[in-house]
Amino acid sequence: MQLIIGDKRFSSWSMRAWLAVKATGKPCEEVPVRLRQPDTRTQILRWSPSGKLPCLLEHGLAVWDSLAIAEYLAEEFPQLWPQDAAARALARSVSAEMHSGFAALRNEMSMDAGASLPGVMPSDACAADIARIQMIWEDCRRDQGLGGPYLFGAWSIADMMFAPVCLRFETYGVALTPLAQAYCQSVLAHPHVQAWKKAAQLERQA
Ligand SMILES: N[C@@H](CCC(=O)N[C@@H](CS)C(=O)NCC(=O)O)C(=O)O
Incomplete structure (x- = not known):
């Protein structure tokens, strides 16, 4: 599983998804993308079709949007x-x-x-x-x-x-x-x- 996130200083939506991943205890590679850079949009679009982060990748599936990621994880970990x-x-x-x-x-x-x-x-x-x-x-x-x-x-x-x-x-x-x-x-x-x-x-x- 990979989680694509923005800067930890600024990206509140990334933080929400990151906390959900952490709560599962499941191994996950963090892929950081710097926000507010000239190539930020290009970098994000490599992973996330919405042009926004966070985006979770697993089994060839991309799940974007913090709440969708939390719900996706909760299917496997209902205790979330x-x-x-x-x-x-x-x-x-x-x-x-x-x-x-x-x-x-x-x-x-x-x-x-x-x-x-x-x-x-x-x-x-x-x-x-x-x-x-x-x-x-x-x-x-x-x-x-x-x-x-x-x-x-x-x-x-x-x-x-x-x-x-x-x-x-x-x-x-x-x-x-x-x-x-x-x-x-x-x-x-x-x-x-x-x-x-x-x-x-x-x-x-x-
Ligand atoms: N509704 C989305 C909002 C995502 C969002 O706005 N993410 C910001 C970072 S916190 C982003 O990717 N901005 C694109 C940019 O800065 O270019 C979610 O819940 O994930």
Whole structure:
């Protein structure tokens, strides 16, 4: 299996797929592509027909788009989603909401993993995104998160979808409710998130 990813500093979508691969424990070759270079598009199109990363390659099959990759992996590793059907439906809902929404947050607080950039004043739209994300986290943690520190107790695709948001909140010093802050700390302490952040910091120094 190969996972084609963008820079660990910047590529939040790559991070989500990478976390899903890591959670499977399956051997996987990482193929990095530098973003923001003159030949980036050409390089990406060698692998991914959408011209976007991440892209997973296995058995001659290309799977692109972070959520499609997570779903592909979950067919073989169903433990990536919560086991209870109702919890799984909620986990899919919040993952899809993350995947298709929060444009203001993504534009105004772009990911620079491990950087410290406090002082950005969010627009009303960005503040609304931040409030909605905290509402999602509080609802999931309250209703489903009893068995562990994550949204549905155990580490799941839903947490992987929000992990880059936790990095952004850390980078931009976003003030959070106590419950959201505690959840964010749990995600940031996850060993796979730590590993991604460390690699991003090495990229910054290179
Ligand atoms: N919906 C896609 C979004 C993928 C995406 O926008 N990837 C960015 C990197 S984070 C990309 O490949 N950009 C192309 C470029 O920078 O040229 C997903 O979930 O994977």
